[in-house]
Amino acid sequence: MNDSSIYKTVKAKLITHGVDRTADGRLTLTDAELFSLFVQLERAKERASFDAVLEVCAKMEAHLAHIGKRQLIVFAYMYLCFSELTPATQEPDKLMPDGKVRKSWIFRRAVSDEEMLIGLWARVRYDAVREHMLRLVYANG
Numbered sequence: 001m002n003d004s005s006i007y008k009t010v011k012a013k014l015i016t017h018g019v020d021r022t023a024d025g026r027l028t029l030t031d032a033e034l035f036s037l038f039v040q041l042e043r044a045k046e047r048a049s050f051d052a053v054l055e056v057c058a059k060m061e062a063h064l065a066h067i068g069k070r071q072l073i074v075f076a077y078m079y080l081c082f083s084e085l086t087p088a089t090q091e092p093d094k095l096m097p098d099g100k101v102r103k104s105w106i107f108r109r110a111v112s113d114e115e116m117l118i119g120l121w122a123r124v125r126y127d128a129v130r131e132h133m134l135r136l137v138y139a140n141g
Contacts, residue, residue: 010038017078024137028075033063041076045083048115053080053122074133077126084108085119 011029019025028034037060044052057076064070080086087105094102111119 010042017075019075022137048112050114050117053118071133071136074129077122080122081126085115086123
């Protein structure tokens with residue numbers, strides 16, 4: 001993916017997540033450093049590097065703390081959570097005869113273990129902060 005298309009892809013994905021609906025959210029598009037971090041997040045996701053994703057998210061958290069907009073980290077988790085790295089559907093858990101439980105997920109495409117880890121980590125983080133953080137994002141108009 002060339003630089004021009006990755007910027008367009010990142011912007012389009014962020015807009016689908018509603019960043020353009022509030023002044024706070026629009027910072028993801030207008031703050032050059034923050035947008036650059038989202039581009040780095042996309043590259044880390046494309047490389048399927050969990051360590052790189054964690055590193056970019058840590059940089060993003062530091063930058064957001066510096067500008068007083070910690071709540072915008074929710075868009076990073078959303079960016080990863082609503083991607084092909086998380087299951088499209090989950091089948092009901094199945095209790096096996098030996099007492100074990102089988103969990104089955106259906107992904108949109110084949111994903112590596114590391115890609116699955118990125119997606120599931122993002123889902124856990126998003127679920128933990130979404131209500132509070134999105135309330136803050138939308139409260140600030």
